[in-house]
Amino acid sequence: MPTAANLLAIMPxxxxxxxxxxxxxxxxxxxxLAYVAGILLGWAYARRIAANDSLWPGDRSPIxxxxxxxxxxxAALGVVLGGxxxxxxxxxxxxxxxxxVRAVEIWNGGMSFHGGLAGTTIAMIIFARRHAIxxxxxxxxxxxxxxxxxxxGRIANFINGELWGRLTDVPWAVVFPASDTLARHPSQLYEAxxxxxxxxLVLATLVYGMRALKSPGFVSGAxxxxxxxxxxxxxxxxxxxxxxxxxxxxxxLTMGMVLSSPMVLLGLWAMFRxxxxxxxxx
Numbered sequence: 001m002p003t004a005a006n007l008l009a010i011m012p013x014x015x016x017x018x019x020x021x022x023x024x025x026x027x028x029x030x031x032x033l034a035y036v037a038g039i040l041l042g043w044a045y046a047r048r049i050a051a052n053d054s055l056w057p058g059d060r061s062p063i064x065x066x067x068x069x070x071x072x073x074x075a076a077l078g079v080v081l082g083g084x085x086x087x088x089x090x091x092x093x094x095x096x097x098x099x100x101v102r103a104v105e106i107w108n109g110g111m112s113f114h115g116g117l118a119g120t121t122i123a124m125i126i127f128a129r130r131h132a133i134x135x136x137x138x139x140x141x142x143x144x145x146x147x148x149x150x151x152x153g154r155i156a157n158f159i160n161g162e163l164w165g166r167l168t169d170v171p172w173a174v175v176f177p178a179s180d181t182l183a184r185h186p187s188q189l190y191e192a193x194x195x196x197x198x199x200x201l202v203l204a205t206l207v208y209g210m211r212a213l214k215s216p217g218f219v220s221g222a223x224x225x226x227x228x229x230x231x232x233x234x235x236x237x238x239x240x241x242x243x244x245x246x247x248x249x250x251x252x253l254t255m256g257m258v259l260s261s262p263m264v265l266l267g268l269w270a271m272f273r274x275x276x277x278x279x280x281x282x
Contacts, residue, residue: 086115151196225267
């Protein structure tokens with residue numbers, strides 16, 4: 001168990017201004033740029049996947065580049081609105097009920113991945129139905145590119161010095177100015193590595209190496225399951241949200257774990273369903 005003596009500043013927090021560009025009263029934050037970078041890179045990668053007919057069932061892509069161009073607006077709205085509403089509902093509901101104006105005070109922080117996932121899922125269902133696109137195939141192409149957003153989002157969390165980790169004495173520990181003078185896990189970087197880089201490579205292997213898009217729903221299931229397992233693992237190193245703390249009187253259970261656990265089963269179900277459906281069509 002680390003002690004206060006060996007938890008003193010091990011590595012100072014990098015002096016990075018959360019504001020990337022400032023022009024007069026206009027300030028552009030790294031967090032905002034992270035969203036833009038994640039969406040644009042995901043969009044570019046999705047267009048490449050959609051253009052490769054050989055990856056899809058029947059060697060024909062179910063979605064055109066033009067349709068993907070239209071969907072990017074739907075995806076952005078689903079991520080932002082769902083992420084904000086999810087944070088309010090899962091993490092900040094009592095404070096918002098006391099002061100409803102807080103719901104629109106985005107400068108107080110608050111975006112939830114699970115809420116963003118729900119918002120994007122709703123956007124995908126509506127868009128797929130309006131454009132007669134197979135819903136599971138749209139799920140798959142979006143799932144394959146989401147790690148771009150996760151990576152840049154977690155890097156932005158680190159730059160902002162927020163969502164820091166638990167106390168530790170590991171050599172790479174960081175002291176976050178907004179927390180205290182004690183060293184903590186840079187859990188944002190753990191998430192960037194697992195949810196971003198590792199998950200992107202796993203999904204790319206499924207798409208290009210195993211031709212998993214030919215089994216609609218498999219890539220979606222792999223993403224949901226992979227993200228959930230990554231998040232649950234990192235939650236053991238991440239400090240829980242202060243307004244919630246640990247749940248059920250434990251010193252380890254967090255809201256992130258609770259929300260992610262059902263996703264493991266959902267992901268496994270989606271992969272099993274995809275393989276079963278593909279086998280039935282042979």
